[in-house]
Amino acid sequence: LPRPPTVASEEALIQGFLAPLAAGFPGAFGLKDDCACLLPPPGEDLVLTTDAVAEGVHFFSGDHAADVAWKALAVNVSDLAAKGARPIAYLMSLSFPEAPSEAWLQQFVSGLADAQTSFGIHLAGGDTDRRPGPVSISITAVGGVPAGRMVRRGTANPGDLLFLTGTLGDARLGLALRRDPELAEGFGLDAAGAASVVRRYLRPRPRLGLREALLGSARAAMDISDGLAKDLERLAKASGLRARVKGRDLPFSSPMFQSLESRPEFFLTAVTGGDDYEILAAVPPGSKRGFVAAATAGEVPVTEIGLLLPGEGVEILDRDGQILRIEAPGWDHFGGSE
Amino acid sequence: LPRPPTVASEEALIQGFLAPLAAGFPGAFGLKDDCACLLPPPGEDLVLTTDAVAEGVHFFSGDHAADVAWKALAVNVSDLAAKGARPIAYLMSLSFPEAPSEAWLQQFVSGLADAQTSFGIHLAGGDTDRRPGPVSISITAVGGVPAGRMVRRGTANPGDLLFLTGTLGDARLGLALRRDPELAEGFGLDAAGAASVVRRYLRPRPRLGLREALLGSARAAMDISDGLAKDLERLAKASGLRARVKGRDLPFSSPMFQSLESRPEFFLTAVTGGDDYEILAAVPPGSKRGFVAAATAGEVPVTEIGLLLPGEGVEILDRDGQILRIEAPGWDHFGGSE
Numbered sequence: 001l002p003r004p005p006t007v008a009s010e011e012a013l014i015q016g017f018l019a020p021l022a023a024g025f026p027g028a029f030g031l032k033d034d035c036a037c038l039l040p041p042p043g044e045d046l047v048l049t050t051d052a053v054a055e056g057v058h059f060f061s062g063d064h065a066a067d068v069a070w071k072a073l074a075v076n077v078s079d080l081a082a083k084g085a086r087p088i089a090y091l092m093s094l095s096f097p098e099a100p101s102e103a104w105l106q107q108f109v110s111g112l113a114d115a116q117t118s119f120g121i122h123l124a125g126g127d128t129d130r131r132p133g134p135v136s137i138s139i140t141a142v143g144g145v146p147a148g149r150m151v152r153r154g155t156a157n158p159g160d161l162l163f164l165t166g167t168l169g170d171a172r173l174g175l176a177l178r179r180d181p182e183l184a185e186g187f188g189l190d191a192a193g194a195a196s197v198v199r200r201y202l203r204p205r206p207r208l209g210l211r212e213a214l215l216g217s218a219r220a221a222m223d224i225s226d227g228l229a230k231d232l233e234r235l236a237k238a239s240g241l242r243a244r245v246k247g248r249d250l251p252f253s254s255p256m257f258q259s260l261e262s263r264p265e266f267f268l269t270a271v272t273g274g275d276d277y278e279i280l281a282a283v284p285p286g287s288k289r290g291f292v293a294a295a296t297a298g299e300v301p302v303t304e305i306g307l308l309l310p311g312e313g314v315e316i317l318d319r320d321g322q323i324l325r326i327e328a329p330g331w332d333h334f335g336g337s338e
Numbered sequence: 339l340p341r342p343p344t345v346a347s348e349e350a351l352i353q354g355f356l357a358p359l360a361a362g363f364p365g366a367f368g369l370k371d372d373c374a375c376l377l378p379p380p381g382e383d384l385v386l387t388t389d390a391v392a393e394g395v396h397f398f399s400g401d402h403a404a405d406v407a408w409k410a411l412a413v414n415v416s417d418l419a420a421k422g423a424r425p426i427a428y429l430m431s432l433s434f435p436e437a438p439s440e441a442w443l444q445q446f447v448s449g450l451a452d453a454q455t456s457f458g459i460h461l462a463g464g465d466t467d468r469r470p471g472p473v474s475i476s477i478t479a480v481g482g483v484p485a486g487r488m489v490r491r492g493t494a495n496p497g498d499l500l501f502l503t504g505t506l507g508d509a510r511l512g513l514a515l516r517r518d519p520e521l522a523e524g525f526g527l528d529a530a531g532a533a534s535v536v537r538r539y540l541r542p543r544p545r546l547g548l549r550e551a552l553l554g555s556a557r558a559a560m561d562i563s564d565g566l567a568k569d570l571e572r573l574a575k576a577s578g579l580r581a582r583v584k585g586r587d588l589p590f591s592s593p594m595f596q597s598l599e600s601r602p603e604f605f606l607t608a609v610t611g612g613d614d615y616e617i618l619a620a621v622p623p624g625s626k627r628g629f630v631a632a633a634t635a636g637e638v639p640v641t642e643i644g645l646l647l648p649g650e651g652v653e654i655l656d657r658d659g660q661i662l663r664i665e666a667p668g669w670d671h672f673g674g675s676e
Binding site for chain 2: 027029032033034035036037038039040044045046047048049050051052054056057079080082083085089091092093095097124125126127129130131132133134136138140142143145147150152153154222223238
């Protein structure tokens, strides 16, 4: 079989495929300059974050390039969303072990275009490289918040209530089914339920609708990309507090509830599994109504899952009210597996 | 032999090694938050650029980690320098195939600390990953320019003079000697000369001293990281012009002159070789004196090497005044080799 046509040069890759993604952002200069130029929005601070995804680590070789592109951008925008920032622009470093096919690039660019439209962000610049190793996509995203108002991780107070957006563990369940679709039947899932959790894994949706709730009513927040248990520990530790979460109050989707019926041990997986990209927020009790109202107005479901107390550590009660024993709270790239 | 101790966790890597690099930048929050916060400097636009270096592609496995770190930051700051921007902050994505040793990290951090001090920039955030493939360091750097004043690539006029900072081809010569130190003798180089060009390759120095000259007197500029021939073609093409450069006017260091005596064919190598990180600027004839004076005040040597004309393409005359035939003008990651 002949090899599919590959992109002929960096210039062809940048001008033929990537430049249209920068069309809406004047400071990108059509990706024809060495740097992007960003006019700071009046009265706003800039919020910056960077995250990379690599083939075989964060996505599978067989994943559709449009899904890979979506996720690479979504994981960065999720960090902006958790800080109350509106997305503005991003820079992207691409590296390939060999020249990608034009078909792959077309899919990749269409996934980015969809994500850009959905998140309200534009490509402003980047870098392309050929090097050994997995295909990798490293993105730096820039957002804006009203001056001095970035929602931080370590600023919660004792007594603050813990809220979580959406539902927990779907992406981890989706990952299991992405690895082995045959598991669905044993988990009691029909095709629609299985497809919905796989989609949660492949196409996370940053909770940009939570912005007003966070800026108006939250004292601290972060996204839970590395699993609730681990990220909750981070928020509590950064704030010098202890977190208590009731398993009975955790929000699960109906596919997750179905899976929990046949496999109760999935509760631990849901609590420690990563890739949810939901937002964990600490809200003063007096701001609870305002937070919920603003979240509802932003079309983001939120659930009160626990509270912060003086002390340290994290206590997660299981669905029977027993303290959950967690050996490995979540993913660590150097320390070991989840 | 026992393996040297490796870093135990992402947390240990970030808090034990990287956080001190962020100490001077309040918006880095000690690398304890998910995002960095940048207060836009009043009256300035922000300039953003991203560039990655990878083991085996941009640096050798045996290179000292302090040199690798310096270069990873320098290649980004060089892009800022060419746009007339002063460095502000950077984000860094690190990926390792296995946990790095503490000794390597200490060297790496000390190289970054040196570069930060030298360039006036701070670490503001980042991301660390373990994945197969080469060690790679992807940096996004942010700088500031007076509002509306970023020096672009495509804004030169016919008649503008071409200026180049420093000397040409040293890094490419240094790379050859880095690969095979025994070549030095055949090139007619003594130990000091050889060491100086190897250092040019390992520790490029962004031309930040050219800032006032660029902002005050240049119409267009870029750094020549991919070789003079290729980057000159880019500047000329972006400006819709033709470039003419006289080989006799090109600035060479004394080790390069010595090498050219024994190997005249190195002239082509110097013109097409990358990694110089000098700045190419287009200067209106009426601004020539101001440009040179400001460059001198900034302690940056500059040489007039040619001019821009109506038309298209690049014409480089060799040292005998003949038009140089260039088969491959410079490095292309996908199209082929230099």
